[in-house]
Amino acid sequence: MLFSEVQPTLNLYNCFIVPVWKAPIYNSPKQNFKRGMYAMSTATLLIEPLNHFTNHVKILNQFYEWPKTRSEYNIFFKEVFRLPEFWPELAKKISFGLLAGGADVGVKLAAWQWIYGGTYSPQDYADSNTFKHLTCAIVAFAPTCMTGIPFENARRAYFADRTWPVELRRGYSSPLNALLRIPFEEGPSYLFKGGFPIYTSSFLFWTTFCTVYSFNKNKFFFLWVYNDFNYDFIKAGNMALSFGIASFLGYPLYFTREMVDLWPKERGGHCTWNNSYRNCAKWMIENMDQLYFNFMTGYTRWLKRVGIQYFIALWMADNLGMFSNCNEAWASLEYQSPISSEST
Secondary structure, three states, X not given: OOOOOOOXXXXXXXXXXXXXXXXXXXXXXXXXXXXXXXXXXXXXXXXXXXXXXXXXHHHXXXXXXXXXXXXXXXXXXXXXXXXXXXXXXXXXXXXXXXXXXHHHHHHHHHHHHHHHOOOEOOOXXXXXXXXXXXXXXXXXXXXXXXXXXXXXXXXXXXHHHOOOOHHHOOOOOOHHHHHHHHHHHOOHHHHHOOOHHHHHHHHHHHHHHHHHHHXXXXXXXXXXXXXXXXXXXXXXXXXXXXXXXXXXXHHHHHHHHHHHHHOOOOOOOOOOOOOOXXXXXXXXXXXXXXXXXXXXXXXXXXXXXXXXXXXXXXXXXXXXXXXXXXXXXXXXXXXXXXXXXXXX
């Protein structure tokens, strides 16, 4: 029989007989992780060298006055590149930033897109399921926000080790070296020590940003689809609003680490919060009506170190389709879920 070798197949994405939900092929965790890596690695390669350069400019400026003429600027910046360990430290920061970005932000974005990207929204009008964005964000980020704790602790351990006398140092050669040695020398649990501020602040930031941004993108789609506004113009406003809300909610919980560890103790050496990050966060919430802006101390420092990288990575993630869900109803979570009655 002609063409007898061709066997009929059942395409789960083009029929309505779907036994279980399965994400479309373009929404696999592997593909999402690669896209998240593209976004975060680009941000790291842009910001880490710039931060490293500006920090060394400040170091050199402590010993030499700020240049005034063009020739002085030329000499000054040449000497910045000649500072001891400028290039080795830059290589360490970039390599560790790429690893941390992929294992932290890449995983978060992959989980977000795998969950939210598996839902359905129509193409020509706004989705009526308002709670979808928040639900997807909570499901995606609740299990993945712990991924940044080991990298933050390894980074802190490396820089803290360099402040001790030589005879007391662990001798970490880089943040990556600290990350690899700590589980064997201190125990694996040491990498997750004091992770409450990092987890809670990260969870609030990513959940809030993805909820607000995807919600606004879905509800105001008509601005660029029907009203011919420039998409990047609308996107910039939406992203600035979402990032501002998310960072203003998430940063104070990150600041609890500094409050407990570095703030002066009460008379007699007693800690106001009994050296507990959780008690500090509870006290912060109870007093936010009067002291909220005090909890934003150091926000610009956080913004410079990681905030701008997050902003660039999230901008690229949207360009890569990581804030868009599928338009095929049969390939969506709602097809099998009871919440389909709330979706259009």
